[in-house]
Amino acid sequence: MNYPNGIKKREELKNDVKISHKNRGMTLEYELNITNEYYREIDKAYIYKKPTPIKIVKVDYPSRDKTVIKEAYFTIPSTTDYNGLYHGKYIDFEAKETQSRTSFAITNIHPHQIEHLKNINRHEGIAFLIIRFTMLGETYLLTISKFLEYLEKTNKKSIPIDFFREEAYLIRDGYRPRVDYLKIVDELMGGKK
């Protein structure tokens, strides 16, 4: 099972610390969270990260108004991590970081997440992936149609960086907002590319 966002194994946590020492900075998830917060602050869009899905097995009630979850497990999400509303439009995406310099492994996206993004696309929602190549410092928005096109054409297990460079949209780092993906969505809604 893939590891859900936000929760990391100890080894990964160590890596994070190493990365931040090198000044490579914040995780994509954190940057998207502050970006979405900023969009809300300026009343531009209402897009949220969904809570991590878990199955609760045991709950304790040490006192009347306190509840402690004592045993629970991560479950595989049936949808994507982010969704919301922008300009009257339904927005839906999944975001992933990769440490690879050459390609993005398709197994990072669960089959039912792909199914979900297809459904959203068919029903006129705006669906995409945000993929960051951490070591290259490149973050891309890949529309779900381009992603599905790639899946149909090939049976490879990964998408090479060149495909992103040619077919996806580079999201430039900013200060506020940090990861201005709605700028790309504006282009998509305007019909470019």
Add this chain to the structure above:
Amino acid sequence: MNYPNGIKKREELKNDVKISHKNRGMTLEYELNITNEYYREIDKAYIYKKPTPIKIVKVDYPSRDKTVIKEAYFTIPSTTDYNGLYHGKYIDFEAKETQSRTSFAITNIHPHQIEHLKNINRHEGIAFLIIRFTMLGETYLLTISKFLEYLEKTNKKSIPIDFFREEAYLIRDGYRPRVDYLKIVDELMGGKK
């Protein structure tokens, strides 16, 4: 703090059992889940309940591919429980049951959920509440505009059943779908009431 959906205190669980013995049946949450499942099956709409938000404090790794959450707490949700896509439109709602026969206590909806629904409404999403008066066997869809209108007019702490009977839409029980709230949304999109 309010008790999140899906997790019940032991006393409430006992009540549920009592209710089902009386043949009063399933909880609203369960009925909405099977309704949304049905909508997906017939490719009508993609609306999901969000996972319950929790704050994870302690995680154990008894083996390489197993992760157990050993300590976590429920947190107050900043958005509503349900959102998704229907006919290219963003749908957002909160659902609550009340045991009262006379009124619905407004404190059941968190202030930031009200704020969230206002934002969705302003940005052309379709926002509403689904309120069930369990003892009366009546389930209503109340649009966020009608709800806000009521909040502005009054400083009462609850909404009387008569307000629902006059200003909200009764959702009739069905077999499949069980709680056909999209039928009402169709009316709203068509501009009735």
